[in-house]
Structure formats: structure tokens, C-alpha cells
Amino acid sequence: MAKAAEALPPRPRDERLAQTGLFARLFKLPELGALVGAVAVFCLFWIEGNGFASIDGSANWTDSASELGIMAVPVALLMIAGEFDLSAGVMVGSSGLLLGLLVKHLDLNVWPAIVLVLLFGMVMGLINGALVMSTRLPSFIVTLATFFILQGVNLGGTETFTGSVLVSDIDSAKGYGSAKRIFATTWWSPHDFQVRVFWWLGITAVGAWVLMRTRFGNWIYSVGGDAVAARNVGVPVVRTKILLFMATSTTASLLGIMTALLLRSVQAGEGIGREFYFIIAAVVGGCLLTGGYGSAIGASIGALIIGMATIGIPFAGWDQNWVFLFLGVILLAAVLLNAAIRHWAARARL
């Protein structure tokens, strides 16, 4: 004891304090980069003009952003927990098609059909999660498999049941009117903001609250940051991850329901390829691909950036294909920024 104390002069103040303070402030705001990016993109298209920043223009790009943002939030939580769901895009299509088939071919009322579709989403998430957790394979490869399975079922099943490549006339079903008022109406005539913009904001608020202010949120960070450490202190790692897979696929079902009710018909190829946009939104919003760090609000801002670019580029009179270039550039910038943050935060000072 005496010997140990001798060897220990009081710790001097760390001369690296100022630097740590700056980084720590940045670290606490994973969404900061996305926020700066969103303001910049908005300003760019505002200057380009053509009514992008007008109320009608805003109704346009908030709709585009909401379609991504609704999914970006659960995808971000799942990514923070260290997992991917590549089937998230095609699940939107599967759910829309299932809803259409239930109301058209089984003559079900829309409301019980919605309940069944949401149950389908939960089950698919359970399957994804249980497969990933029981095989210990990377979720990337497991959900790539479910992605292709669902894609095959969507295309083949639609052809079999309808003899065409889409399920249509969903609006002729019983209960359509009341369901549309909740899931697919517009608001603030004549500008016509889509109601799913509010769903997006609501889901973002819930996602952010769960992540930052609940026990479950603490578990999400921990299972993605270090699953072994989390298990050692008693966090139910398997349950946490499976619940997040279920949240992701159930939200995809919700979006599929909204899309089906809004468009009144669903293409067999609906949603395919959208999973990458969800992941881009989450990464641009500050989520680390390796898990353990990120933000639900950031993912929503990421979706906003993509939504603004998707609408803003044709608004500005540019060719629509430049959207891809834009997405690639912001993704690369975000990944580089995130990698720098991770490098700083994860290194040990011994």
C-alpha cells in the first residue's frame, strides 16, 4: 500500500484536454455532419430556384424524404446494434403486394389485412433475426438470402395470382377510405403534404427517444459496440438484436401498406434496391457500419438530404441521373468522417 502510494504522484492535468474537449463535443453529436450537409444541400437548390424552397416544392421533397426516413430510423438502430437488413427494401414491396392480394383476392376488409401484413412483417423480422443469431453468420449474407427469396416470391407470386406484374384496384376494397385517411391522405390543401411526412417525424421521435433515453437504447449501443462485453454485464444480446430486426421489417410493412394505399396498386418490383438508400441515409446520418455508434435523428436528416437531392436535381433542370453521383459522393464523405470518429474514440490510451 505504502509502496503503491509512493509511486503515484497526483495526476497532472492532461495537456491534451482542449483537443479532447473539441472531439468530445463532436462525438456527442453524430448527426452534426448530416445537419451541415442538409443545410448546404437546401441552400444549393434554393439558389438554383424553380420553387424548390416554396411550400409546394417542400411538399414534394418532404414526401420523397419521408419514404426513406421512415425506414432509415429502424435501419439506423439495427446498424447501431451491429447488424444489417438487406431485405428491408424488398419487404416494402412484399408487404404492399400481400395487402393487395388479401383485399383483392380474398376480399378482406383493408383493416384486418393491415393487421395481417404487420404480423407478416414481425414474423419476417423474427426469421431474419433468429437466423442471424443462431447461425452467427454475418447479417449481410443472411438478409441477402432473404432479400432474394422475397424478390422471387414477389415477382413469381404476383404473376401467379394476378397474371400480371402488378396488383391493382386496391381502392375498390372495403375499408379503403378510412385506412387511406390514416396512412395515405394529404394535408394542407392545396399544397398537399403527404400524411406520411408526419409518420416519418413521429417514427424519428420515437426512435430517437428509445435510443437515447431508454434501457433498450443503452442495450442497442452496447450489442453493436461490443456484444461480448454486453453479454458479460447481463444485456440480453440475442433478444435485443432480434427485436431490432423485427422493428425494421415491421416498419417496412408499414411503409408497404402506406405505399399500396397511396398508389392504389403495387408493382411486383416495388422496393427492390431501396435498402441501399436506407443504409446510405443511416450512414450519412452518422451511423458506423461496424455498429456501436450513431443517431436516429441523424438517419432522418440523411433521408432528408437524399430526398432533397432526388427532387432538387430535376427541379434545377439537371439530368436525374446525377442523383447517383451525388449519393456516392455524400456516402463517401460520410464514411470517411465516421471512420475518423471511430478511430479516435476506439483507440486506447494506455
Added chain:
Amino acid sequence: MNAAPAATGPHLLEVDNVSKYFGNVIAVREISAYLNGGEVLCILGDNGAGKSTLIKILSGVHQPDSGRLLVDGEDAHFTSPRDSRARGISTVYQDLAMVPLMSIWRNFFLGVEPTKGIPPFRRFDVRLAKRTVREQLLGIGIDIRDPDQPVGTLSGGERQAVAVARAVHFGARVLILDEPTSALGVKAAGVVLRSVVQARDRGVGVVFITHNPHHAYPVGDRFVILNRGQSLGSYAKGEIDLDELIRLMAGGEELTELQQELQTMAPPAGSER
């Protein structure tokens, strides 16, 4: 084999002739040791001496093949680390205790988050968590600058000390520290040793596993030396000095031989480069 008990009544934690085999490998053989509250029991041994197996038996990861494990004088059968934790035995692993990307307060309460409010609005009591962390760490002599700091930016010693503070805060009666100082520099090791002493002074029994007698001797009350799965003896602090501890730990004669060998190899004085 044990030194005379320092306290009357049953020991807080005791192993009595435990052995553990992995196939035909004898990992530990007939080890006996005990621990009382407010004491530090040091388990010393070189790599492969059986230290890890012994602590895994104490923490419920492994079950002994023979011998008894006693808590408060009663037979205890742990089938998982959860069982040992339920009896107040808390193990602090070297690298596995903390999530580096998470803040100190999130790590501190990971798995045992304090909540407030009623479901479905039950939430993590963040303010309480941050305040508790600051108080607890000050209590073991660590002035953290900001509880929001990610644990990955703490020094290795500070991280171990946070883990010790966490275990003590959550009512650990026995704290098992697995090589807490082995990867650390002098200053960082000091931070950990100080937290060990603080925990001891609060009445916690500490099992301190190390291969460094210089770290063990200043804080230990009793020393058990393992070599190749067997105990070379158990000594109270007054019965052994540091040099003897070092000699025993390195396998006694082996070290003496090594010293002689190295001396014959040493260049004559004055020719140092």
C-alpha cells in the same frame, strides 16, 4: 496449508481442494484458499499456472471437477456467471468489461440501468446515472472530466478503475480482478491499485490475479502462488517478503538458475554500450 484465519466465522469465499481437468490436462489441482471481507487475496502465477481457470471457477464460468466452493461457509454450485453475480461475486475482466464507443455513464449502468416513469414511458434516468458516476469515481480518486466521454478515450488504468467502481457500486461483496494491471504503465497501474485499496476499505473482499509481485505485494493481505496448476503455498503478508514472493512465483530454483546463467553472460563492468 492456509495461514491462520484472520476472522472468526465462515469465510466470505473459500475454495477447498478444487481441481479442474480439461481432457487429460490438469488445469488446477487441489487448490485451497479463502477470502474475508476487507481483505485482498492475491493469486500469483506465471502464464499457464492455472490462474484463469481458478477465477473462472470462482465466477461460475467453469464448474470444479472435484473439491468444494463455499460462499459464507455454505456449499455453492454456480452454473453460470449469473449465479455468482447473484451471490455478490463480481468479476472484472481485462478487456471485456467496457464498450469503448459508449460514454462512461452508459457503460457504468449497462445492464442495470436505473429507470423512472411508468410503462410505456419508462425511461433511463440519465441525470441520476451521470451524477452517480461522477460521485462514485471521485470516491475512488478519479476525477473524470466529463461522464459523456467515450470509455475508449480513457486510459487503461482509468478504465479498470471505472470497472472496479462499477462493481463496488452494485453491491459486489467479492471482487475478482483478472490481471487488472498487466497491460498498464506504472501510473495507470497505480490508479488501479488505489481503487483496489478503496474497495477493500469499504469492506469488499478482493481477489487480485496477477503475475506481477510488485503490484501484488503492496496491496495484498494473503498470497497464493500457483505453478503448473498446483499451489506452491499460501502466505499471509507477514510470513513472506517481496523477494521470496518473486522467487516462489518464478518457480524458485528456475529463477536462481536463470540469474546465474544471465550473470555469466553479462559483459564485464565498464564495457556497457
